[in-house]
Amino acid sequence: MNSHDSLAVKAIIRRHKRWDVIFALLGLMALAVGILTLAALFVDMAVAGIPRLNADFFTSFPSRRSAQAGILSAWVGSILVMLVTAVVAVPVGIAGAVYLEEYARRNVLTSIIEINITNLAGVPSIIYGLLALGLFVYTFGLGQSILTAGLTLALLILPIVITTTRESLRAIPQYIREGAYACGASRWQVVRQHLLPYSTPGILTGVIIGLSRAIGETAPIITIGALTFIAFLPPMPFSGDPPAGLFEWLSSPFTVMPIQIFNWTSRPDPAFHQNAAAASFILVFMTLAMNGLAIWLRYRLRKNIKW
């Protein structure tokens, strides 16, 4: 390679490096736009709402007087609804995913089921609310209760749970499955003793992501009739006399955080707007906390899974 060639090569390399830098800057700007917008909204909400945060805010029921209004019934309601959602969505979702991935034969019927599940993830949440209204509230007669809300949201996040579980199962290399089968394991043993434990990080992540979406869903909850002004708490789970008393809370009326926020925002008094900002801040914080939990759990559990 003579000196003329090496100069030409250097020029080409310089040109390519310039494109590297340009692309990196463009990417950074695009990212910045998204993050800065979110940050701006969050900061605006925090600035408006944080002064309002004190212990009373968390422990008070809503009130017509803004200074005394609190989110107690809202956040308790949210947590109880999330509980029902999780209890319903997780087993059904995992079982469905395991069936589709490990047991079902690859034929037209399976493909149709798979396509439908993926499509369900894109259905507007109000449709779920209408479905729930017709099916759970009226046909099954479950009423406008925590149980109904939980079932509705469970349906909503079911596609997420199923898809994430399937992806986690697919991530397990075939040679691990073969190794287990070669030891004389039956299909169920392989699923229970290997596939589910190894895909737990992925499944948990999917469940938490699903729940953090569900916690902010407003439209379906409104549709099934969550009340907006609740000045009482649902009975604590399992606190009544068995057997019926244990599940009294499920059929109780309730409200959730997004609805409380919506309610306060639609009032003319600016003091309630501040309450709404404070509650929004709490809701975003809860969502971020759940996502953070998902990331941490994923990290902790992933450490031991190596192929």
Added chain:
Amino acid sequence: MSDKHLSTQFDAELTNISTRVLEMGGLVEHQMAKSIAALAAFDAEQAAQVLREEERVNRMEMEIDRDLSAIIARRQPTARDLRLLIAVSRIIANLERVGDEAARIARVVQRLDAVGLHGRIRPPVSDLNFESELAVALLRKALDAFARLDPVQAVEVLKQDDEIDREFEGLMRKLITYMMEDPRTISTSIDLVFVAKAVERVGDHAKNLAEAIIYIVKGADVRHSPPQQIENAVK
């Protein structure tokens, strides 16, 4: 399916070994012919040449051995290739001993020259010449069979060695007669016995070559086997 290895380098290495074996064979053949000619003509100078060349024979044996060890180490040969290399190791040992026989004959010539006995007795040189021509021709036939890896020709070599053995016995009887007739010829005659024995051994080495060829081609170890078994192995 071609007879060439996927590795042309390996092919070249094997061909190289075979070529050098033939080269060494030609050299020792020449040494034998020369030493017998030196004896017939009582030419001490020719004998000295033979002794000088002997060093080259030994060196060739060592070089070929070293190279075939390298091939075995690097190529892990199997089947036919492995048998070839094992057989070549045996062949060059036999060729080296043929070189030794030629050197032995050359030293007898020098000894006779030193003692100055040419002309005094009637050495049965023509018989010796005949025996040695048979032996050298047999060696050439064996080397030719190696070049072509021809087992049939190898079997012929095995049979023809008997002729040399018979010649040797005839020579022995003649020499004994000379010794009984004229005791002054005893020491020379004994030297000639050694020469005749050396030539007979060349025939044996040619036979070993032939056995090695049958091993390469057929995979059968026919050393110490009766003739019928050898014929069967080659069919």
Added chain:
Amino acid sequence: MPSTITLPEPPPVLKAQSNNLDFYYGSFKALKGISMPVYANRVTALIGPSGCGKSTFLRCFNRMHDLYPGHRYDGTISLFPDGVNILDKQVDPIEVRMRISMVFQKPNPFPKSIFENVAYGLRVRGESSRSFLEDKVEAALRGAALWGEVKDRLRDLAVNLSGGQQQRLCIARALATDPEIVLFDEPTSALDPIATGSIEELIGEIKHKVTVLIVTHNMQQAARVSDFTAYMYLGDLIEYGETKEIFMKPKRKETEDYITGRFG
């Protein structure tokens, strides 16, 4: 000093026999009429170029093909001493796999502890007695020449072991259930030469307790490790015989061409 006298081995006893075995992937005939013995307490190697069917044949022995749709067996593999045809539809593949275990090409320890890996085959059978499992695990790890290296860290994750150690762990896992045959599918192709050497040494030792059937694309490994060798090409069994005969004086020209490198 251990004695270096090698006693002659007793004559081989038949452990398994394949009879006219055809195998189809869908409509593709991958194995054509394979008839071959597998002798007890001997190492039998399957060699041949890529795509010749040696792995396909190996996997028939533990019914691995049953995990995937579209497979069809035609012919028998009989397992002795009872003579049952392990390819029979009436025979449960799980039963077969409990008698015949497998070591794979890529070391595949489960993401569990070393102890749980080795004990897995036993747990699958319902064994749960702590002391029983501990004894079996120790015996298996000793059999795989791994006990000394891991005895103080049985609770550690198996995936943290080196490649060679992982493969020996997989061998221990395969041995823990006292199988009759252990199948090896190119067990050292993912390992470095020293690890390869230790696995080959191990195979030479375990053959006294089990029968070994090994697929290898490394001919020298087959020559070093096996007592019997089978050469396969494009789904056919070309030649079968004692390893030293195959490598010194093969009967078929195709075999000789393959092992001398006259074709790939």
